[in-house]
Amino acid sequence: MSETGRGASAQSATADREVVISRVIDAPREVVFEAFTEVRYLSRWWGPExxxxxxxxxxxxxxxxxxxxxHGPDGTDYAEWITWTEITRPERIAMLHGESRDDPNAFESVLTFAPDGAATRIVMHTLFPTKELRNEAVEKYHAIEGGRQTLSNLAAYVTEIVRKDAEG
Structure with missing residues (x-):
């Protein structure tokens, strides 16, 4: 799993503001994409463990x-706000994510969904406004590990959907 802005994008002028996390999920791309489209799905898997x-x-x-x-496991509540800036079914979702609509520190995320045999490779590419905000997200809010856990929760959720569909 790629987990920082390093590697292939090291030459990029924005590399020090990026976090890139990817995972292969054992489910068709349409199913993985669909998990993002309705709140009844998102509420089942969104967020870290x-x-x-x-x-x-x-x-x-x-x-x-x-x-x-x-709602964090320690009882802390985190206000969150997302607006979708691009939706290309079933391959790409772009969004602006912050604490509120007018958050000056909101960051951009692009999710891509690519077929990987019968599975799906999801890549979550996040670009922060500044290097300092990226570092704060990584160090204080554990953005890399939280992103990994979120994609793990997504994988578990859609794998369960696929299993139930196959059984039923």
Whole structure:
């Protein structure tokens, strides 16, 4: 798993502001993509281990918003806000993610979904406004490990969907 902005993108002018995490998920691309499209799916897997999500508003469309609170295992609540800036089914989702609509520190994320045999390779590429905000997200909020855990939760969720569909 690639986990930093290093490696292939080391020549990039934005490498010191990036976090890139990828994972192969044993499910078809359409199923993995679909897990992002409805709040009833997202609420089942979104976030690192031990976190839960309460949604205040959700509309999956370009310009639509997801306003939610992530509840940490220690009882801390984190206000979150996402607006989708691009949706290309079933291959790409781009979004702006911050604490609120007017968050000056909001960051951009692009998720790509590529077939990998019968599985799907998802790549989560995040670009922060500054190197300092990237480093804070990594060091204080454990963004790399949290991203890995989020994709692990997604993998477990969609693998369960595929298994149930095969059985039923």
């Amino acid at each position: 031990g976190f839960s999500t309460t949604t205040r508003a959700f509309e999956f469309r370009v310009g639509g918003e997801w306003d939610f609170v992530m």
